[in-house]
Each structure stands twice: as C-alpha cells, then as structure tokens.
Amino acid sequence: MGKKIAVVNAGPRKGWNTDTLLAEAAKGAEAAGATVEYFDLFRLEKYTGCISCFGCKKEANKGHCMCKDGLTPVLDAIRKSDGLIIGSPNYLSQVTASFRALYERLIFQSLTYNAENPCCRQRTVPVLFIMTSNAPDTAYVNLLNDYQRTFETFV
Numbered sequence: 132m133g134k135k136i137a138v139v140n141a142g143p144r145k146g147w148n149t150d151t152l153l154a155e156a157a158k159g160a161e162a163a164g165a166t167v168e169y170f171d172l173f174r175l176e177k178y179t180g181c182i183s184c185f186g187c188k189k190e191a192n193k194g195h196c197m198c199k200d201g202l203t204p205v206l207d208a209i210r211k212s213d214g215l216i217i218g219s220p221n222y223l224s225q226v227t228a229s230f231r232a233l234y235e236r237l238i239f240q241s242l243t244y245n246a247e248n249p250c251c252r253q254r255t256v257p258v259l260f261i262m263t264s265n266a267p268d269t270a271y272v273n274l275l276n277d278y279q280r281t282f283e284t285f286v
C-alpha cells in the first residue's frame with residue numbers, strides 16, 4: 132500500500148512561490164509511490180481558528196477537534212495521512228492567518244496538559260514545513276525551528 136500524504140497550501144496565490152514549491156514536493160511524493168491530497172486553505176468553506184470549546188479534551192472525543200467547518204476535511208486528511216507537507220508565505224515575519232487557524236486546531240486537539248506525555252495521538256507522522264519569503268532563508272530560522280519542533284511533537 133502506498134503512503135498517503137496531505138499537502139496544505141496556506142497561501143492565497145495559485146501558481147506562485149508557495150504553491151509551486153508545494154506542487155513540486157507533491158510530485159516528488161507521487162513519484163515515490165504516495166497518494167497526495169492537496170488542500171488550498173484560501174479555497175475552503177468558511178472556517179475559524181480554535182474556538183476554545185474544549186470538546187477535544189473530552190475522553191469520548193479522543194483528541195479530535197469537535198468544531199465542524201471548512202477545516203474539518205483537512206484535519207481528517209492529516210489524521211489519516213502518513214505525512215504532511217504544509218507551506219505558507221511569510222507575512223509580516225510570521226506565517227499567514229490561515230496557517231495559524233489550522234495550526235491552532237491541529238495542535239490543540241492533541242495537547243494533554245500532561246508534561247510527561249504532552250501528546251495524545253497514537254502515532255505521529257513526518258511533517259515538511261515550507262515557508263517562502265522575500266528575506267534570505269537565514270532570516271526566519273528560529274521561527275521555522277519553533278514550528279518544526281511543535282509539528283514533530285504533536286502531528
């Protein structure tokens with residue numbers, strides 16, 4: 132069985148920098164036998180960031196985000212995937228607001244508040260995080276490392 136890879140574009144411009152790098156990464160995954168599902172956060176049904184309902188913290192919900200909106204299919208696909216490729220342009224020294232909306236929902240559902248075992252996911256998957264910017268690639272190393280560390284722990 133080939134691997135399933137979720138690819139998420141958190142930038143608005145089709146065919147530009149972020150989309151191009153993500154499409155190339157997706158091609159590489161496909162060439163290695165993976166099946167790719169591509170999501171454009173700017174072309175989803177309406178969605179929000181985390182609404183602090185704490186539904187994901189209920190035992191019965193097992194770390195699943197209970198807020199149902201345009202991001203739900205993206206969260207489902209990431210959960211079922213063997214790997215995530217996510218990209219965002221840098222906006223004002225950060226990722227986009229759309230990236231943050233997904234990030235809040237994706238990470239918070241897995242957070243336990245237990246320092247010894249902070250993540251409630253049964254398994255974690257590799258994440259490739261791409262950020263495009265006008266500044267040289269050394270400008271945002273700390274930002275990239277912080278996101279990468281959180282992804283490694285919670286996705």
Ligand SMILES: Cc1cc2nc3c(=O)[nH]c(=O)nc-3n(C[C@H](O)[C@H](O)[C@H](O)COP(=O)(O)O)c2cc1C
Nearest residue numbers: 142144147148149220221222223224263264265266
């Ligand atoms: C609102 C906005 C804010 C931006 N802020 C930054 C920034 O702080 N630092 C930077 O290096 N580039 C910044 N950029 C440039 C983009 O990150 C860069 O051009 C990126 O590759 C665009 O990605 P895209 O082609 O996928 O849209 C900004 C662009 C926009 C539209």
